[in-house]
Amino acid sequence: MSQPRRDSKWWGWGEPANVPELDAAALTTLRERIGEIEAQPRKAELGDFKLPAPAPLPQNVIDAVGGEGVFTGAEDRLRHATGCGYVDLARLRSGRLEAAPDAVVLPADADAVRRVLDACAAEGVAVVPFGGGTSVVGGVEPLRGAHSRLISLDLAALREVEVDRRSLTARLGAGLRGPEAEAELAKQGLVLGHYPQSFEYATIGGFAATRSAGQASSGYGRFDALVSSVRLIAPAGELETLETPHTAAGPALRELVIGSEGVFGIIPDVTVRVRPAPRQRRYEAWIAESFEAGAEIVRGLAQGSGLPDVMRLSDEEETEVSLALSGPRGVTGKAFNGYLGLRRRRGGCLMIVGHEGDEESVARRRALAVRELRRGGAAYLGRSAGRSWEHSRFQGPYLRDTLMEMGAMVETLETSHTWSRLGELHTAVAAAIRGSLAAQGTPGFVFSHLSHAYADGASLYFTYIARARHEAAVEQWQAVKRAASEAIVATGGTITHHHAVGRDHAPYMEAEVGQTGIDVLRAVKDQLDPTGIMNPGKLIR
Numbered sequence: 001m002s003q004p005r006r007d008s009k010w011w012g013w014g015e016p017a018n019v020p021e022l023d024a025a026a027l028t029t030l031r032e033r034i035g036e037i038e039a040q041p042r043k044a045e046l047g048d049f050k051l052p053a054p055a056p057l058p059q060n061v062i063d064a065v066g067g068e069g070v071f072t073g074a075e076d077r078l079r080h081a082t083g084c085g086y087v088d089l090a091r092l093r094s095g096r097l098e099a100a101p102d103a104v105v106l107p108a109d110a111d112a113v114r115r116v117l118d119a120c121a122a123e124g125v126a127v128v129p130f131g132g133g134t135s136v137v138g139g140v141e142p143l144r145g146a147h148s149r150l151i152s153l154d155l156a157a158l159r160e161v162e163v164d165r166r167s168l169t170a171r172l173g174a175g176l177r178g179p180e181a182e183a184e185l186a187k188q189g190l191v192l193g194h195y196p197q198s199f200e201y202a203t204i205g206g207f208a209a210t211r212s213a214g215q216a217s218s219g220y221g222r223f224d225a226l227v228s229s230v231r232l233i234a235p236a237g238e239l240e241t242l243e244t245p246h247t248a249a250g251p252a253l254r255e256l257v258i259g260s261e262g263v264f265g266i267i268p269d270v271t272v273r274v275r276p277a278p279r280q281r282r283y284e285a286w287i288a289e290s291f292e293a294g295a296e297i298v299r300g301l302a303q304g305s306g307l308p309d310v311m312r313l314s315d316e317e318e319t320e321v322s323l324a325l326s327g328p329r330g331v332t333g334k335a336f337n338g339y340l341g342l343r344r345r346r347g348g349c350l351m352i353v354g355h356e357g358d359e360e361s362v363a364r365r366r367a368l369a370v371r372e373l374r375r376g377g378a379a380y381l382g383r384s385a386g387r388s389w390e391h392s393r394f395q396g397p398y399l400r401d402t403l404m405e406m407g408a409m410v411e412t413l414e415t416s417h418t419w420s421r422l423g424e425l426h427t428a429v430a431a432a433i434r435g436s437l438a439a440q441g442t443p444g445f446v447f448s449h450l451s452h453a454y455a456d457g458a459s460l461y462f463t464y465i466a467r468a469r470h471e472a473a474v475e476q477w478q479a480v481k482r483a484a485s486e487a488i489v490a491t492g493g494t495i496t497h498h499h500a501v502g503r504d505h506a507p508y509m510e511a512e513v514g515q516t517g518i519d520v521l522r523a524v525k526d527q528l529d530p531t532g533i534m535n536p537g538k539l540i541r
């Protein structure tokens with residue numbers, strides 16, 4: 001019998017044993033930027049939480065999973081009560097959690113999902129679909145809407161894998177985590193190529209439900225572009241799109257399911273396009289003269305000879321912080337300093353350029369990229385710096401835990417725009433975050449990178465670090481979120497390029513899609529979920 005997973009920290013990210021430390025130089029840089037901070041050790045232990053008593057579940061909901069798949073223990077409820085954004089972790093670390101699901105329900109297969117939804121619809125029990133629980137936008141928050149009972153429907157047991165080697169597609173169960181899906185595909189010499197920073201814990205169903213984008217999205221495509229067909233089990237019926245490469249049969253229902261964030265129903269599995277595993281991975285680092293110069297290089301590649309599989313450009317501040325946090329002995333730091341010394345320059349913007357594939361295609365595509373990089377004034381920093389980024393690319397969230405323990409607030413947000421307005425968006429959002437932090441007496445360090453590029457524009461990913469106002473961390477975070485979101489909306493950028501809408505971005509959906517757009521989404525929800533049990537309060541309020 002499956003159990004809910006308990007293999008990561010309940011108060012932070014990932015494996016408890018992975019605890020990166022900051023060296024003295026990194027600490028100095030941090031203090032210079034955000035002032036003195038006071039250590040804020042985690043206050044709560046698992047037993048300290050006073051969760052509301054769980055409302056008893058109707059017997060037919062319990063029967064839907066044969067009684068065995070219902071978990072009401074405090075740890076399981078707590079682990080399903082939040083996602084993994086800064087504000088979630090701040091609440092968990094302080095022991096302040098007001099709401100939790102009444103039970104975690106773990107269906108063994110898609111038939112059991114159907115039975116659970118039927119029972120919940122009949123009884124008016126709210127259902128929050130739960131994949132890896134890595135949402136950073138409040139996507140798995142237990143909001144009850146009009147319902148007095150709520151379950152977290154954990155899809156971890158949906159793990160089937162069915163590969164069509166000839167068509168290069170694979171049907172993957174929603175509950176498979178990123179590494180699990182890749183390991184299954186690797187057995188057949190295949191790769192999916194979806195590597196978000198949350199790769200280790202996020203699931204196939206979650207990727208589809210949120211339109212996730214991975215670090216190699218320039219080459220492999222965002223997750224939505226990898227989906228060839230999808231299924232949805234909704235309270236009022238089921239949708240299944242054909243497994244054909246394309247169809248002109250009306251508006252794409254596939255697109256309605258992808259990004260639906262659990263508000264229409266459950267995605268039990270997804271058929272994705274896969275590729276032969278690359279024989280070569282070549283990651284390297286370059287330095288652009290400035291963010292603008294680097295962005296022009298990326299634009300040139302996107303509109304011309306083609307993007308590398310990984311293409312990431314840090315702005316000046318992020319370049320500085322990546323080097324400071326990787327430590328003066330870090331290979332990136334050494335290579336960068338060597339380069340700066342040679343050029344008698346004080347700065348520049350780090351570019352990570354990655355190619356994957358067979359040797360011939362890597363060599364050919366790389367040669368085109370190198371020509372564009374040199375033409376744009378970038379200088380080669382070497383492969384070791386690129387490899388160092390590749391090997392540490394999932395470490396960021398672990399470092400966030402370290403910084404939170406030290407008393408810092410660390411948060412990220414993302415957006416995208418056309419090339420014509422990307423610079424404006426970059427300036428406006430950074431200024432809004434800085435302004436909000438300064439106004440609260442906690443001046444912050446704000447930096448960003450461009451990491452998903454297209455012929456017509458690119459995404460921007462912002463990180464900010466500031467002294468946390470411990471007792472008021474949630475309000476502090478809310479103020480910054482509001483300021484940044486308003487700046488995004490005012491500039492005409494999207495409220496989210498890949499983190500999804502969840503609870504936090506729902507207030508900005510009208511600006512994103514207009515009132516008619518909201519009405520259309522609402523009408524679809526009313527059709528598929530007439531009693532409104534599916535993930536209340538997310539995507540559309």
Ligand SMILES: Cc1cc2nc3c(=O)[nH]c(=O)nc-3n(C[C@H](O)[C@H](O)[C@H](O)COP(=O)(O)OP(=O)(O)OC[C@H]3O[C@@H](n4cnc5c(N)ncnc54)[C@H](O)[C@@H]3O)c2cc1C
Pocket residue numbers: 013083084085128129130131132133134135136139140155174195196197198201202203204205206207208209210211212213214215260261262263265266267268397498499500502535538
């Ligand atoms: C440290 C960190 C780094 C991140 N980096 C990235 C990144 O690089 N790129 C990126 O795109 N995102 C990133 N994210 C955000 C998050 O990981 C993604 O949104 C991811 O796709 C969520 O997957 P999950 O399985 O954890 O879904 P969950 O968090 O469990 O759920 C997300 C939403 O989808 C719904 N849902 C989940 N599974 C299903 C299903 N099978 N059917 C219907 N609805 C479902 C949930 O109800 C919820 O609304 C990051 C998050 C963290 C914490």
